[in-house]
Amino acid sequence: MTAINAPATQAQTVSDWGYSAAFLQPVLLQELAERLNPVVAGLLPKVGDVAGSGSNTLRRRQVGGIGYSTYMAAMATEVAAGSASGFTSTYSDITIGRYHLAYEEAAQRAIVQQDGLTIEALASATVDSYLRTLRRLMCSSATGISTAKGTSGAALDTDDWFALVAAFEETEGYEGSAIAILHPEQLTDLRTSLRSYTGFQFPEPTEGQQSLGSAMGLGMGGSLLGIQIFKSVDVNSSGGDHVGFAFAPGVFGFATGDTSRVPVPMGAEPVALPEWGLLLTKSFAGATTVNRVDANAFVGVGRVNAAVLPQFRVLSIND
Amino acid sequence: MTIPGGGGQAVPFSGLDGPSYAPIAPNAPFILVHHAGYPGSWRIETEGLPGPTWLPQVDRFILSPGVNGVATIEPGQDQSEAYTATRELLHKAKIVEVKAPGVVVSELCRDPRTGASGQHYRERFERVEAPANPAAAAKVRIDRGERNRWRAQLVAEGVIPAPHDSIILAARRDLVSALERARGRTDVAADVRDAQIAAADRALTVFDTARKPWIPEEPKAKRGAA
Numbered sequence: 001m002t003a004i005n006a007p008a009t010q011a012q013t014v015s016d017w018g019y020s021a022a023f024l025q026p027v028l029l030q031e032l033a034e035r036l037n038p039v040v041a042g043l044l045p046k047v048g049d050v051a052g053s054g055s056n057t058l059r060r061r062q063v064g065g066i067g068y069s070t071y072m073a074a075m076a077t078e079v080a081a082g083s084a085s086g087f088t089s090t091y092s093d094i095t096i097g098r099y100h101l102a103y104e105e106a107a108q109r110a111i112v113q114q115d116g117l118t119i120e121a122l123a124s125a126t127v128d129s130y131l132r133t134l135r136r137l138m139c140s141s142a143t144g145i146s147t148a149k150g151t152s153g154a155a156l157d158t159d160d161w162f163a164l165v166a167a168f169e170e171t172e173g174y175e176g177s178a179i180a181i182l183h184p185e186q187l188t189d190l191r192t193s194l195r196s197y198t199g200f201q202f203p204e205p206t207e208g209q210q211s212l213g214s215a216m217g218l219g220m221g222g223s224l225l226g227i228q229i230f231k232s233v234d235v236n237s238s239g240g241d242h243v244g245f246a247f248a249p250g251v252f253g254f255a256t257g258d259t260s261r262v263p264v265p266m267g268a269e270p271v272a273l274p275e276w277g278l279l280l281t282k283s284f285a286g287a288t289t290v291n292r293v294d295a296n297a298f299v300g301v302g303r304v305n306a307a308v309l310p311q312f313r314v315l316s317i318n319d
Numbered sequence: 320m321t322i323p324g325g326g327g328q329a330v331p332f333s334g335l336d337g338p339s340y341a342p343i344a345p346n347a348p349f350i351l352v353h354h355a356g357y358p359g360s361w362r363i364e365t366e367g368l369p370g371p372t373w374l375p376q377v378d379r380f381i382l383s384p385g386v387n388g389v390a391t392i393e394p395g396q397d398q399s400e401a402y403t404a405t406r407e408l409l410h411k412a413k414i415v416e417v418k419a420p421g422v423v424v425s426e427l428c429r430d431p432r433t434g435a436s437g438q439h440y441r442e443r444f445e446r447v448e449a450p451a452n453p454a455a456a457a458k459v460r461i462d463r464g465e466r467n468r469w470r471a472q473l474v475a476e477g478v479i480p481a482p483h484d485s486i487i488l489a490a491r492r493d494l495v496s497a498l499e500r501a502r503g504r505t506d507v508a509a510d511v512r513d514a515q516i517a518a519a520d521r522a523l524t525v526f527d528t529a530r531k532p533w534i535p536e537e538p539k540a541k542r543g544a545a
Contacts, residue, residue, distance in 0.1 A: 056390055057404060090411070095404050097384025098391040140347060140381035146412055148359030152376060153366070153463060163493070167358075233456075238349075238379035239442070240461035300385035305412070313378075315359070318459075 036219025051258035057095045058255040064088035094255040094302030107289035126295035137301040139234045142245035148313040156186045156316035157193035171310040178227045180246035183235040237318045244314035257298030342449040343457040344430035345437030347383035351417040361482045363529045367464020371529040374470040375479045474532040481533035
């Protein structure tokens with residue numbers, strides 16, 4: 001028995017009869033996390049599926065030296081014999097890999113929990129994790145882009161941005177649409193540079209600032225000089241630099257493996273999202289009372305090469 | 320080709336203290352590459368060097384299944400088989416793998432925010448700095464001076480070939496046009512224009528005097544020599 005001295009206070013009775021906290025039901029707040037969905041944002045279209053192909057790699061054929069890439073030859077005379085032209089060939093590959101995420105919950109927690117975070121809720125959250133994985137794969141694929149813009153070891157500035165625009169525009173065949181994915185610090189550096197860029201006259205710095213919104217949408221960072229900017233913390237770093245990237249739409253694509261072809265035994269309650277290459281299964285271990293959900297994704301991200309569409313890494317200091 | 324990330328590295332038994340974890344999220348292994356012949360593949364650096372020096376860009380090439388040609392392998396397969404298509408991709412894009420044993424290192428890590436543990440891959444010039452704010456992500460700091468000296472060494476040892484002249488000429492053209500632009504400005508005050516001209520001129524001087532480590536330096540004449 002606990003002796004409660006007069007006057008009875010909440011401090012005395014709380015340990016036996018009260019609560020240290022009352023939970024606001026049914027609220028379960030999720031921590032901040034970047035929600036840039038590269039597919040919905042139109043950055044990363046699906047280009048194919050390897051199911052039934054006999055290979056884990058999807059290859060896209062590319063041709064050069066035909067059509068708008070070449071001229072017809074001027075003939076010297078009415079009867080001169082023309083020679084036949086050749087063309088160039090290359091390809092780009094997307095190799096799929098397996099990605100996995102699982103959650104487990106013991107039966108006793110399932111019985112007593114009042115937070116609503118059931119094993120089913122965790123299973124549905126894996127879809128968002130899949131989308132984040134796609135985003136990370138896209139950023140990783142960008143590390144293979146050969147041409148770099150920006151300045152290694154220095155903050156991203158307005159001059160770099162002009163040089164990036166020039167690089168796009170000086171690429172033969174560039175049709176005027178470009179996207180950049182920058183680390184948030186790169187966006188900050190760019191905005192800082194805009195504030196003090198000597199060449200600008202009022203109202204250009206203000207207009208530049210206004211075109212770079214910090215929260216225009218999920219991951220959308222605005223646009224500057226015709227380049228749409230998205231930001232992501234998944235942008236890689238290398239040698240003390242952020243490795244942002246800029247590209248014409250269509251450079252990146254993802255391929256999947258159709259998971260509806262996977263024979264799953266009875267009882268696993270499979271949920272296949274074949275168009276995403278995603279398969280969710282459940283299992284229950286009676287011996288340990290553990291419920292488990294497994295999410296497996298068979299997916300890969302690739303790029304067409306720079307001869308087909310322009311693409312640049314955008315380097316700037318990571319500090 | 321040596322590609323990291325095979326089976327993780329052996330970690331010595333740490334007794335009662337347990338293993339130590341770097342406070343950062345796991346990441347994918349990578350190799351170091353040089354995009355030979357591409358614009359931006361060489362830059363002038365000064366930090367940690369006796370003077371401005373042309374150095375090759377050495378970049379990360381991420382090795383994660385489903386990207387950059389990396390495949391998920393079967394149990395029992397050699398890890399290197401995951402990289403068959405990666406080798407082809409590097410070869411096709413004329414990307415040079417920078418073979419530098421001991422530069423890419425890995426350590427056990429645990430993300431303080433999510434608890435996710437695994438391996439964190441980094442260059443030996445980098446160190447993981449735990450954030451003061453526990454809700455923030457860890458920072459990776461780099462010793463640029465040491466990395467620059469290593470990059471110079473790669474050129475001296477012939478690991479990375481000399482740059483094509485066009486890369487140097489294109490970079491110079493940019494500086495010359497910046498100088499001309501500064502000289503021709505009429506829309507700013509004279510002192511601002513003078514400062515811009517001086518800055519552009521300085522950049523061009525640095526460019527023209529920067530050491531080119533792929534060109535052997537002539538031995539200095541001894542004092543008093545005939």
